[in-house]
Amino acid sequence: MKWCxxxxxxxxxxxxxxxxxxxxxxxxxxxxxxxxxxxxxLSSVKLLAPVIPATFYAAGINFKEHVTEMAHKxxxxxxxxxxxxxxxxxxxxxxxxxxxxxxxxxxxxLVQYEGELVVVFGKKCRKVSEKDALDYVLGYxxxxxxxxxxxxxxxxxxxxxxxxxxFKPMGPWIVTDxxxxxxxxxxRLNERLVGDYDMSGAIFSVRHYISRMSQYLxxxxxxxLWMGTDGAPENMKDGDICEVEITDIGTLTNKIVWEK
Amino acid sequence: MKWCxxxxxxxxxxxxxxxxxxxxxxxxxxxxxxxxxxxxxLSSVKLLAPVIPATFYAAGINFKEHVTEMAHKxxxxxxxxxxxxxxxxxxxxxxxxxxxxxxxxxxxxLVQYEGELVVVFGKKCRKVSEKDALDYVLGYxxxxxxxxxxxxxxxxxxxxxxxxxxFKPMGPWIVTDxxxxxxxxxxRLNERLVGDYDMSGAIFSVRHYISRMSQYLxxxxxxxLWMGTDGAPENMKDGDICEVEITDIGTLTNKIVWEK
Numbered sequence: 353m354k355w356c357x358x359x360x361x362x363x364x365x366x367x368x369x370x371x372x373x374x375x376x377x378x379x380x381x382x383x384x385x386x387x388x389x390x391x392x393x394l395s396s397v398k399l400l401a402p403v404i405p406a407t408f409y410a411a412g413i414n415f416k417e418h419v420t421e422m423a424h425k426x427x428x429x430x431x432x433x434x435x436x437x438x439x440x441x442x443x444x445x446x447x448x449x450x451x452x453x454x455x456x457x458x459x460x461x462l463v464q465y466e467g468e469l470v471v472v473f474g475k476k477c478r479k480v481s482e483k484d485a486l487d488y489v490l491g492y493x494x495x496x497x498x499x500x501x502x503x504x505x506x507x508x509x510x511x512x513x514x515x516x517x518x519f520k521p522m523g524p525w526i527v528t529d530x531x532x533x534x535x536x537x538x539x540r541l542n543e544r545l546v547g548d549y550d551m552s553g554a555i556f557s558v559r560h561y562i563s564r565m566s567q568y569l570x571x572x573x574x575x576x577l578w579m580g581t582d583g584a585p586e587n588m589k590d591g592d593i594c595e596v597e598i599t600d601i602g603t604l605t606n607k608i609v610w611e612k
Numbered sequence: 613m614k615w616c617x618x619x620x621x622x623x624x625x626x627x628x629x630x631x632x633x634x635x636x637x638x639x640x641x642x643x644x645x646x647x648x649x650x651x652x653x654l655s656s657v658k659l660l661a662p663v664i665p666a667t668f669y670a671a672g673i674n675f676k677e678h679v680t681e682m683a684h685k686x687x688x689x690x691x692x693x694x695x696x697x698x699x700x701x702x703x704x705x706x707x708x709x710x711x712x713x714x715x716x717x718x719x720x721x722l723v724q725y726e727g728e729l730v731v732v733f734g735k736k737c738r739k740v741s742e743k744d745a746l747d748y749v750l751g752y753x754x755x756x757x758x759x760x761x762x763x764x765x766x767x768x769x770x771x772x773x774x775x776x777x778x779f780k781p782m783g784p785w786i787v788t789d790x791x792x793x794x795x796x797x798x799x800r801l802n803e804r805l806v807g808d809y810d811m812s813g814a815i816f817s818v819r820h821y822i823s824r825m826s827q828y829l830x831x832x833x834x835x836x837l838w839m840g841t842d843g844a845p846e847n848m849k850d851g852d853i854c855e856v857e858i859t860d861i862g863t864l865t866n867k868i869v870w871e872k
Contacts, residue, residue, distance in 0.1 A: 404666075407702045413768070437768040440700040442667045444829045456828060478777075508697040509672070512828040517738075568716060568772040569704045 355381050355491060356525040358397040369394060369525060381474065381490055381526075382573035401448045401522045402493050403472055405576040408446075408520075409565070410497065412439045414555050414580030421584030426505070436556040436564045441497070441578065442515040449524035449604050453594075456516060457611040459500050464585035466497035467539040467596030467604075469551055471558055471577040472526050478570045485562035488571065491528035492535070494596050494604040495578045496521040499585075521606045522576070530600055532558040532579075540595040541586060549582035615641050615751065616785040618657040629654060629785060641734065641750055641786075642833035661708045661782045662753050663732055665836040668706075668780075670757065671821060672699045674814050674840030681844030686765070696816040696824045701757070701838065702775040709784035709864050713854075716776060717871040719760050724845035726757035727799040727856030727864075729811055731818055731837040732786050738830045745822035748831065751788035752795070754856050754864040755838045756781040759845075781866045782836070790860055792818040792839075800855040801846060809842035 354369040365376040366385065374394045379385030382403070413419055413433050423430040447453070455463050474490025497514065498521070504513035514520075532551055539547030551558075561577060588594060590610035597603040614629040625636040626645065634654045639645030642663070673679055673693050683690040707713070715723050734750025757774060758781070764773035774780075792811055799807030811818075821837060848854060850870035857863040 406664075407704055433768055435767065438771045439769045440702060440771075442700060442829070444667055444832065507695065508693055509699045511698045511700075511825070516828045517830050565771070568776045569702070570777055572704065 353491070353528040354525050355402060355528070357400045357402050359400055360392075360397050364400065399448055399450070399524050401446045402524070402526045403574050403576060404443055404446065405574050406572050407575045408441045408443055409438045409576065410441045410578040411436070411556070411561060411580040415549065415553060415582035416555065417549075418580070418582045418584070425584070433555060436561045438561065438565055438577070439510075441520055442511075444517055445515045445520035447518050447521050447606070449521065450606070451521065452518065452607050452609045453496075453498055453521065454518045455500075455590075455608060455610045460502040461587050461589075462501035463588050463608070464499050464501060465539060465541070465588060465594045465596070466499060466581035466585055467537050467547055468495045468497055468581050469532060469535060469537060469558075469579040469598060470495040470522060471532070471562070471579065473571050473575045473577070474573055476570060476572055477562070477566050480563055480566045482557075482559040482563040485559040485566075486532075488562065489558075490573070491526040492530050492532065492598070492601055493523060493526045494598050494601055496594060496596050496604060496606060497578060497581065521604055523604055524602055527601045535599045535601075537581070538597045539583075540597070541588065542593055546586055547581070547583045551579070553582060554579060613751075613788040614785050615662060615788070617660045617662050619660055620652075620657050624660065659708055659710070659784050661706045662784070662786045663834050663836060664703055664706065665834050666832050667835045668701045668703055669698045669825070669836065670701045670838040671696070671816070671840040674816055675809065675842035676813070676815065677809075678840070678842045678844070685844070692815060696821045698821065698825055698837070699770075701780055704777055705775045705780035707778050707781050707866070709781065710866070711781065712778065712867050712869040713756075713758055713781065714778045715760075715850075715868060715870045720762040721847050721849075722761035723848050723868070724759050724761060725799060725801070725848060725854045725856070726759060726841035726845055727797050727807055728755045728757055728841050729792060729795060729797060729818075729839040729858055730755040730782060731792070731822070731839065733831050733835045733837070734833055736830060736832055737822070737826050740823055740826045742819040742823040745819040745826075746792075748822065749818075750833070751786040752790050752792065752858070752861055753783060753786045754858050754861055756854060756856050756864060756866060757838060757841065781864055783864055784862055787861045795859045795861075797841075798857045799843075800857070801848065802853055806846055807841070807843045811839070813842060814839060
């Protein structure tokens with residue numbers, strides 16, 4: 353099943369997608385909903401980010417090659433995370449599939465993509481086991497954890513490095529009933545393959561993250577967990593098109609626009 | 613003017629407080645509202661946290677004595693922040709005035725208060741000057757940035773150290789038209805004064821934080837910014853009562869309950 357959030361005129365709805373058709377629901381997949389008879393071609397609506405989370409979690413560092421390559425770029429030895437300690441991103445930065453990533457004019461050239469699997473929670477959960485963890489997931493979407501590396505290294509926090517407005521593209525929709533460990537992520541910059549990794553290579557799995565987080569905190573419907581990226585990202589320039597494709601979900605596509 | 617959010621039966625409303633009376637509004641102070649004739653004694657309603665922010669900002673390190681004392685406890689030299697780089701907290705952890713701070717049974721004894729001024733935004737803002745920054749503030753409330761120091765030092769992020777469920781008491785209400793630099797913060801543990809500082813001693817002012825943040829990101833109505841704490845906090849034990857009092861706002865009071 354494929355869920356989206358979209359806008360027609362001033363009206364914002366959640367909807368289900370079958371083939372090239374979107375059908376509106378009243379309500380949302382995060383509480384209760386009823387189907388409507390209001391269907392239209394997917395191409396005739398504006399897709400929005402599929403959810404605005406109450407809390408926006410991000411694994412951050414969760415793949416060995418990414419840790420190793422980023423450490424080498426800084427001239428340091430890689431340090432793998434000893435535990436699934438989650439981080440945070442901010443909703444001000446979220447944009448939808450097809451919207452532009454606007455880079456502030458005082459950014460350095462080190463503005464990079466990080467293509468990631470996004471877990472979207474569907475039910476409230478607290479203190480769940482790894483075995484039961486996926487029961488609380490509505491589905492999966494795609495994220496691009498855009499990062500300005502100079503700010504990431506120099507600032508005390510990652511506030512502007514990762515949470516400048518437009519730096520968190522997410523979408524295009526949410527797909528249910530996937531096995532996260534089986535998914536593959538491909539990243540393309542101007543149609544050139546620049547990243548290709550399997551979620552099975554994650555240091556900590558989706559099930560492990562959910563179970564560990566839920567020992568201390570309550571996860572709510574609509575919360576999201578971005579799972580981190582692998583590989584060594586390249587810089588993006590003004591006008592570049594970045595695509596993140598994940599098996600059985602689709603492709604998230606955004607253009608880089610450097611502020612004049 | 614004093615704004616609160618409260619519950620009677622199943623109904624949650626925003627309201628204004630005058631003396632000992634709360635009057636409900638339709639809508640909220642963050643978009644549009646109309647006054648109602650529905651008034652009742654403040655003591656007859658359950659106060660909720662006065663806002664659930666879309667993004668929950670926290671200055672973190674923003675007072676010299678706090679930086680110095682915390683560094684000395686770790687056997688390190690103090691490092692003052694060179695810039696107003698903001699951090700994040702998470703809404704799962706928010707509780708209201710009078711609710712219990714529940715400490716997980718695997719926490720160490722280093723569970724400490726941090727009494728803080730909270731800025732509540734009332735208007736959307738982007739790229740504002742320090743001079744105009746306060747025009748976007750609805751008002752001010754009180755926060756207790758409860759922190760488990762062992763997790764804060766040992767984990768890769770502050771997820772459970774600062775965002776375990778119930779670790780972010782906020783309230784009791786929002787007061788408008790204050791000058792933030794003139795406010796004083798007093799912290800009491802079981803009625804003993806354990807912290808007393810002036811906001812004029814902050815390394816970076818409210819105006820400076822808002823202006824700097826807004827150069828890179830959009831602040832939205834209902835977003836909150838916790839301003840950091842001064843001094844060297846003490847540990848809190850099971851059954852302790854922690855109070856944070858700020859000039860012209862009031863007192864935020866919460867009990868510590870250690871999970872069995």
